[in-house]
Amino acid sequence: MSVRMMIAVVATTALFAGACTGSGSEPEGPSRPERAPAAAAEPPRAHPPIACTHTATDPEQARAQLARAAPGQTLCFAGDGLHGAELEATASGTPRQPIVLVGRDTTVGSVSVDADHVVVDGFTTVDGDGLTLDGTGITVRGNEVLRARDDGIGCLCTDTHIRDNVVREADGTGIRIEGERISVLSNDVSRSVMRESGDADGIRFFGTGHRISANKVHDISDDGYPDPPHTDCFQTYDNSSPPTRDVEISGNTCRNVDHQCLIATAQEAGQAGAVGRSRSLRFVDNTCAVEGSQAVLVRWFPEVAVRDNEISGPDLARGVYLANGSTSAAVVDNRFRGDYPMVEVDESSRPGLRVEGNERF
Known part of the structure; x- marks a missing residue:
């Protein structure tokens, strides 16, 4: 490893550790007038400090640390070396000691969770598969999902929380949930499109016991398609x-x-x-x-x-x-x-x- 690369790794790791103090169809209607401009989204909320058990700065490190993840650990992901990476989490935490994945200083392609009691915190995903979740007791918070190739956040889950995320230009649905007792709270979903999917919607929900509250869904258009979606x-x-x-x-x-x-x-x-x-x-x-x-x-x-x-x-x-x-x-x-x-x-x-x-x- 070159001296310059070693300095970059140390700097990105210090960014986390140095600030830490603790761990259908419808009846036809008349033609519509020109679209009104949408209100601007609120600024993101401030993040609390994070104590990282391990920090990964390239895909090889990320794969190794995800494979070895144990309950109670906080795995941080940082730096340009992870740009476009597809992160896959298959190790489970426990209700009292979840595995926490933090991505506040990196941009990846996607994050996939096939496990229980995992937290996904602060990632930006661009032009990948977004966030794909399958499990119990998952928390997804403060992420930004841009131009996902499928639903922005897809959740086949039980007892899961999806909150304070921004989802823009997903191919299909911004947030899709299926399962039992999923909370979808204070997310901002906009500009869903129909590229390879069959429609363009904000939030779709299936199953029992869900609570969908305080979300903003806006600016989803059916203009410009030869066969438009039903938004x-x-x-x-x-x-x-x-x-x-x-x-x-x-x-x-x-x-x-x-x-x-x-x-x-x-x-x-x-x-x-x-x-x-x-x-x-x-x-x-x-x-x-x-x-x-x-x-x-x-x-x-x-x-x-x-x-x-x-x-x-x-x-x-x-x-x-x-x-x-x-x-x-x-x-x-x-x-x-x-x-x-x-x-x-x-x-x-x-x-x-x-x-x-x-x-x-």
Whole structure:
């Protein structure tokens, strides 16, 4: 190793150690006007200091340290030598001693976790596979995922937290979760595109017990495609996917997206005569400013509560549309901007329906 390279390695290691003190489809609507500019994203939060058990500065070191990782260790990744690297974590921590992966001073292609009780903290991924997660007790925080070749953050997980991440220009969906009890909190998702994928969305969710809160989803367009995607902020469906139950989507902002704020459908269950296999969804206190024919579209999906939301859009033909046996729904205390029906419901979805307290602003 040259003297210059030795100095670079020491400098990047010191950067961590020196500061440490501890360890669907929709009905057609009219043409839309020119798109309004989106609000700027908030600056990233300050990071606490990190105590590194080991620091890797090239792919060979990274592979060796990931292979030897043990519960309670903090593995740091730093420097230009890891540019474009694909990091794969397969060693598990424990609930009290997770393995922590820190990448605050490097840019990699992707981070893949196939293990339990792992923390992924502060990486930037560019032009790779983004963050791919499979396991229990995973935490993904403070990462920036740019131009992923697939979904930006993909999680087949249980008891997992995805928070304070920025995802831009993912090919498909910014964040896709499937499993049980996944928290998606305070992420910024924008400019999803359809290159090799079949659509371009913000957040997709499948499974049970998820909480999706305080996220910003914005600037997802269907312009410029020969066969455009159906761009939505939040989507679930059961075609070749598990049923979705007991999910709460609250306090999110959805702006400048070309179709729905929320689309929840269970067509496969409907065709099988099993409406209710997906059920129980709460959509509460969200701000929706979208370009679709409706802001909320629900089909074959009973027990949906749409409450305390603010809904607007230049092309809205209706605010909330319930159809195909979406019974026992509640549309309560929402605010709608514009002159259109606030709620439309087909006959099959009227049993158990409650609509009250909605107003225009």
